[in-house]
Amino acid sequence: QPCFFTGIQASGTLTLGNYLGVICHILEIQDEYEIIIMICDLHALTIPKPNFNYREIGHEIAALLYACGLKEEKCKIFIQSEIKEHVELAYLLSPHITVSVLSNMIQYKEKKREQESGNLALLTYPVLMAADIFLYDADLVIVGQDQTQHLELATNIAQKFNNFYNKNLLKIPKFTIPHLGAKIMGLKNPQKKMSKSENDFLALLDDSQTITKKIKEAETDSENKIYYDPAKKPGISNFLTIYALLSKQEIKEAEKELQNLNYHQFKLKLIDLLNEKLGKIQKKYIDYQPRIKEILKKNTEYLKILATQKLNLIKKEIKFN
Ligand code: ATP
Ligand code: MG
Known part of the structure; x- marks a missing residue:
């Protein structure tokens, strides 16, 4: 192979x-x-x-x-x-x-x-x-x-x-x-790449409270309309990318699914999805931890x-x- x-x-x-x-x-x-x-x-x-x-x-x-x-x-x-x-x-x-x-x-x-x-x-x-x-x-x-x-x-x-x-x-x-x-941007500063060495990330090990807080406080814009435009709307576009990748759809499809929501509703939906996906990873992490060495x-x-x-x-x- x-x-x-x-x-x-x-x-x-x-x-x-x-x-x-x-x-x-x-x-x-x-x-x-x-x-x-x-x-x-x-x-x-x-x-x-x-x-x-x-x-x-x-x-x-x-x-x-x-x-x-x-x-x-x-x-x-x-x-x-x-x-x-x-x-x-x-x-x-x-x-x-x-x-x-x-x-x-x-x-x-x-x-x-x-x-x-x-x-x-x-x-x-x-x-x-x-x-x-x-x-x-x-x-x-x-x-x-x-x-x-x-x-x-x-x-x-x-x-x-x-x-x-x-x-x-x-x-x-x-x-x-x-x-x-597939380039995910920072939450507070969506102009910059999310990096583990800079303190503007969502960690795979973040608990649901932290996830909620970080997503709620993430930078968006004042338009309150959901569509993909990284130059004009870096925060929302980043969220769209994350949502689409996590739910395994194209950005266009996600856009369509979410178009009638306001930012607050979109954030809640994203938080749910993140909790579900990261929760699964965190559960398996507990199994691997004692055996990893x-x-x-x-x-x-x-x-x-x-x-x-x-x-x-x-x-x-x-x-x-
Ligand atoms: P550091 O801040 O230490 O450079 P990092 O988060 O950039 O950490 P790396 O270890 O440099 O992570 O990269 C590991 C892998 O993760 C690389 O393949 C890189 O392309 C990918 N990667 C890192 N950050 C992102 C991001 N924001 N979006 C998409 N892929 C990323
Ligand atoms: Mg890097």
Whole structure:
């Protein structure tokens, strides 16, 4: 079976954006692929937080992913830092990329500005990301829209590396980026993407009181008419997207269903739907929580073998073994 690979940062609790943007998509393809999902704690460390429990959040994310419906036997979830081969491969790739290319990456420049200075991990992040991708000979990789430049870079590194050793050592997968319809925006600020590292999200683990409060307080507009127009009505359009995706219909259909409601009624309907869907996930989460360490351990053992084999193959070419 072909292999699907993706990553989720260990930077915070999973959000509705993560669920609708990527998890639902993986649920649809899990019968066609072997699924590998990496919880990226090394990547999260590029913006280090002193009192943040990376392991705890990693375990929570993993248990939640299974609770969303990913199958234990099909879907290998693991924590990045548990497989040291990622870092080792990143180092072996790093002579094939220049510092100036890395320091010109859009995301590096943006994050550097936010933090008022860059750091070495932030600078070399795309090299580690390339290593993540190539270590498992993935066929299909999904990443967020903000990662397109890093994918080009990964492809570039692979081509240079393969040319240098005159051998097809690194397999360039097919890259997909979730389409725009599945980009969930913030609740208070619907102009901005919902992110787990910014405090404007609906968490998959939010209880029904919190859901109600967050939806009721979410930003809308004063027109009180429900239709899809992200530029003019970002809040309502975001709600329409969420409602349509959760109820598995097209935005057009949802629009039609909801057109006679006012915002208050729409919000109540959305709250009900969210409670139903998230409630189910939360119930299954309780089942997975006590077993998650054990599941991750098994996954890691399995993936470690693949990673070691791949790395040994590469080291042989370099004459390191
Ligand atoms: P962070 O703020 O740490 O970057 P994040 O919420 O953006 O967290 P990531 O770990 O960067 O999450 O991304 C995990 C996956 O979730 C990616 O595939 C990304 O495309 C998807 N994703 C993240 N946020 C959204 C969103 N608001 N709408 C749709 N998909 C999203
Ligand atoms: Mg992100």
